[in-house]
Amino acid sequence: MPSFRIAYALLPLCLAATVSYAQQPAPLTQSVEAQLPSLIETYKDLHRHPELSTHEERTAATVAADLRKLGYTVTEHIGRYKDGSPAFGVVAILENGPGPRLLMRTELDALPVEEKTGVDYASTVRSTNAQGQNVGVMHACGHDIHMTALLGAAKEMVDLKSQWHGTLMLIGQPAEEAVGGAKAMLADRLYERFGRPDYILAQHDSNDVPAGSVAIKGGPLLAGVTSIDMTIRGIGGHGSAPQVGKDPIVLAAEFVLVAQTIVSRQIDPQQPAVLTVGMIHGGT
Secondary structure (H helix, E strand, O other), rough: OOOHHHHHHHHHHHHHHOOOOOOOOOOOOHHHHHHHHHHHHHHHOOOOOOOEEOOOHHHHHHHHHHHHOOOEEEEEEEEEHHHHEEEEEEEEEEOOOOOOOOEEEEOOOOOOOOOOOOOOOOOOOOEOOOOOEEEEEEEEOOOHHHHHHHHHHHHHHHHHHHEEEEOOOOEEEEEOOOOOOHHHHOOOOOOHHHOOEEEEEEEOOOOOOOOOOOOOOOOOOOOOOOOOOOOOOOOOOOOHHHHHHHEEEHHHHHHHHHHHHHHHHHHHOOOOOOOOOOOOOOOO
């Protein structure tokens, strides 16, 4: 699992470069290798038990419990959504004297994807999505890797406390795929309650980068996102007499094509922008 190995090893190295050190960090190779067997089991457990956005109860509890065992001060159920329902955000704090406050983040949620990998730890979980459909659930975006890497880095930083000083703030972010978990945590006064970080680190695995490699980029990386739900209403009618109704499916099809001109004709061509229609439900 070279990609997992690199992701896990990278986080402590990033921390070493960011948090104020009293002396040079000890070599990580041996401790990383020693942790790998237990971390791989953690990864497989998280992979077997994925949960959809806003439903990450077991996942959040697993991450929180592991961080408590390491000595972090952990607070669960951080966040509240627009409808008032609580989120499963996790915050873990490790204070180690004066110095910078570093925030490290991992996502918690999985995707509505049926797993067909055939591995012995494959997910067989099924759940009901926001549209009421029965769907397979899988960590198809690598959030299981991200969580495992965060837990591995968390242990390294505990073991290396004599070599750094500052405050480590670890975040388990729910509903990243549904675009709402971070906002829910901020709305729950995340920074007012736990402190505003001086630095923030996040990571993401990628199948565009060869195994055994780490990719970095100066400036913004990946994308911010805004999600919009639209309802196009029509008037029902018989399929043989379309003139007596207003067909919302045709209107939706026209909208999909016209919406693409928002990027091509309304956005500065030097500014990156993507408009994606990700899901359509229509007709009865």
